[in-house]
Amino acid sequence: MTKPARRPPAVAGMFYPSNPSELRTTIDQSFRNRKFGPGMPPPSLTERKIYGMVTPHAGYMYSGAVAANGYYQISSHEFSNAVIVGPNHYGIGSGVATMKGGVWxxxxxxxxxxxxxxEGMAKRSGIVDFDDMAHSRDHCLEVQLPFLQYIRDQFTIVPVILMMQDIDTAYDLGKAIADTAAESDDTVLIASSDLTHYEPNESAHKKDSELISTMLELNVPKFYSVLERMDVSACGYGAIASIMVAAKSLGATRGELLKYATSGDVTGDTSAVVGYSSVVFV
Incomplete structure (x- = not known):
């Protein structure tokens, strides 16, 4: 009998603290941050249905408080499974890759x-592969796990990492996710993506504002149109689009922006920033 795949941390001590106590403190501070976070610890009192969310994946010192807004909203949900979709930053492995099992x-x-x-998702899609290696180095899914562990004791994950981020891929994957999620009511859908990369703060705010407006409309064709027209360097645009497709298919009617900020807003260095958004689909 083969041992299940073990995926050790790739970015602990870099993107977030490697010490468990320090990590918990950092996440707690992200929730309590009144300027960029929700300003209070979970759980929330939210009773509305949240079909999916968009969250950033930078180092916690930059984007942790922005990310905390979405995790605060879903902290009142009794989910036991999280589908997390993000971009493949290293170009390792399959174009659309998940895993058959194992532990992170x-x-x-x-x-x-x-x-x-x-496996149910892969059967409903023509493009999802099983490829553990594709997940070996990337931070985009890993940085979401401590936040999930902070708000929920027991849960499973379905990690999906994308090199293929075109609109056809987003529709195929999003539909497969939605059709699988429709079989039970215990799954939360998460798109992991930062927005504009390494542009002046004013430019990032302008570009990201227009892109976010299409997310709030759940308008996938318009989302891709803005991406191209304004040359928005969002790394996980296909992840965002696939979760938009899935959320809308499951019943979401709009997106809601909980928080937007750039690394420049957080650190004060506004010369070359990265944009972060926390959006929920309701």
């Missing part, structure tokens, strides 16, 4: 991959 490790413990869910 963070300083806060292990999280099991929901292989059955992943």
């Amino acid at each position: 490790e963070t300083p806060l413990g292990q999280v099991e991959v929901n292989g059955q869910w992943a």
Whole structure:
């Protein structure tokens, strides 16, 4: 019998603290941050249905408080499974890659991959592959796990990482996710993406504002149109689009912007910033 795949932390000690106590403190401070975060610790009192969300994946010192807004909103949900879709930054492995099983490790413990869910999603899609190697180095999914572990004791994940981020891929993957999620009511859908990269603060705010407006409309064709017309360097645009497709298919009617900020807003260095958004689809 082969041992399940073990995916150790790739960016602990870089994107977030490797010490469990320090990590918990950092996440707690992200929730309590009144300027960029929700300003209070979870759980929230939110009772409305949240079909999906967009969250950033930079180092916690830059984007942790912005990310905390979305995690605060879903902290009242009784989910037991999280589908997390993000961009492949390293070009390793398949174009659309998930895993058949195994565990992901963070300083806060292990999280099991929901292989059955992943196989159901792959059967409904023509493009999803099983490729553990594609997940080996990337930070975009890993940095979401400690936040999930902070708000939920037990849950499984379906990690999906994308090199292919075109609109056809987004529709195929989004539909497969929605059709699989429709079979139960215990799954939260997460798109991991930063927005504009390494432009002046004013430019990032302008470009990202226009892109976010299409997310709030759940308008995928318009989203891709703005991406191209304004040359928005959002790294996980295909992840955002696929979760938009899935959320709308499941019943979401709009997006809601919880918080937007850039690294420049957080650190004060506004010369070359990265944009972060926390959006929920309701």
